[in-house]
Amino acid sequence: xxxxxxxxxxxxxxxxxxxxxxxxxxxxxxxxxxxxxxxxxxxxxxxxxxxxxxxxxxxxxxxxxxxxxxxxxxxxxxxxxxxxxxxxxxxxxxxxxxxxxxxxxxxxxxxxxxxxxxxxxxxxxxxxxxxxxxxxxxxxxxxxxxxxxxxxxxxxxxxxxxxxxxxxxxxxxxxxxxxxxxxxxxxxxxxxxxxxxxxxxxxxxxxxxxxxxxxxxxxxxxxxxxxxxxxxxxxxxxx
Numbered sequence: 001x002x003x004x005x006x007x008x009x010x011x012x013x014x015x016x017x018x019x020x021x022x023x024x025x026x027x028x029x030x031x032x033x034x035x036x037x038x039x040x041x042x043x044x045x046x047x048x049x050x051x052x053x054x055x056x057x058x059x060x061x062x063x064x065x066x067x068x069x070x071x072x073x074x075x076x077x078x079x080x081x082x083x084x085x086x087x088x089x090x091x092x093x094x095x096x097x098x099x100x101x102x103x104x105x106x107x108x109x110x111x112x113x114x115x116x117x118x119x120x121x122x123x124x125x126x127x128x129x130x131x132x133x134x135x136x137x138x139x140x141x142x143x144x145x146x147x148x149x150x151x152x153x154x155x156x157x158x159x160x161x162x163x164x165x166x167x168x169x170x171x172x173x174x175x176x177x178x179x180x181x182x183x184x185x186x187x188x189x190x191x192x193x194x195x196x197x198x199x200x201x202x203x204x205x206x207x208x209x210x211x212x213x214x215x216x217x218x219x220x221x222x223x224x225x226x227x228x229x230x231x232x233x234x235x236x237x238x239x
Contacts, residue, residue, distance in 0.1 A: 009064070010089040012042040017091065017121045019078040019114055020049070022071070036114040037074075039067050040091050050091050052113040054101045061101035062092060062113055080121040083153060085194030090153070094120045123153045146187075146223040149177050150200050160200050162222035164210045171210035172201060172222060190230040203229045 018039045023029035037051030047067035057063040095113040099106060147161030157177035167173040174197060203226040205217040212218065 009048070010087065010092070012044070012046065012088050014040045014082050014086050014088060014091060015043055016041045016079060016081050017117060018076055018080075019118050020070070020074045021077050022073040022075065036077075036110050038091070038095070038114050038117045039070075040064075040088060042088065048088060050088075050095050050113075050117065052095060052101055052108065052110045056101075060097045061099075062095045062097040064088060064092060078118060080118055082121045083123055086121070086153075091117055120153065123155075146219050147184075148200065148204070148223050148226045149180075149186075150174075150197060152197070158197060160197075160204050160222075160226065162204060162210055162217060162219045166210070170206045172204045172206040172208075174201060188227060190227060192230045195230065200226055200230075 018041070019036065020039055021034040021036045024033050024035045035051070035053070037049050040048050040050055042048070048064050049067045049070055050062065050064050052062045054061060094117040096108040096116065099108045101107065101109060103109065145161075145163070147159050150158050150160055152158070158174050159177045159180055160172065160174050162172040164171060204222040205225065208215055208217045210216065210218065
């Protein structure tokens with residue numbers, strides 16, 4: 001496959017993943033030790049085996065091949081739908097494409113790769129509304145400062161919020177959620193469909209100044225717009 005074809009394959013959206021196993025070659029196979037892989041089905045109906053093995057590829061030990069080349073020794077062991085927007089490239093990353101094959105430090109074997117692909121298959125992005133009391137008098141009378149915590153499919157959590165002088169280029173900023181104070185309270189949750197942190201920043205009015213007035217937005221408007229546009233699946237209100 002040429003570079004153009006490989007790029008197209010890597011960008012192909014995946015609809016489901018299926019775990020497979022076959023006996024290893026040699027004595028290990030004879031005593032029942034399996035080699036494992038995952039078949040990813042793309043939106044256009046293609047089926048591709050992603051698996052990891054020593055020297056399977058030139059640049060990585062995790063490779064993707066057309067599933068039509070699988071032998072009859074492969075047996076299906078499981079199946080999962082995937083989060084919207086997941087691509088073959090994402091499946092490769094979940095299969096530890098950047099780690100060498102082996103049992104050593106920072107190395108992974110086929111079982112690790114297959115297990116991680118299946119584990120992360122249905123993990124998409126998530127947005128959670130958050131608030132905390134405003135500082136000073138406004139906080140004392142019950143007004144809240146709001147933001148949104150975005151969870152990425154790899155488990156990262158980031159607070160997107162808008163405020164005066166929050167950033168140099170924009171008053172809408174993104175920071176690691178581990179820096180949030182214990183005064184923040186969760187107010188709602190939505191699962192998103194294919195959104196990125198960049199999309200959430202745009203929904204948070206990243207290009208508009210903070211304030212009340214023409215072409216300005218407050219933190220409440222920023223958070224509300226992010227949540228409104230996140231998606232309608234699996235909404236769960238906490239209040």
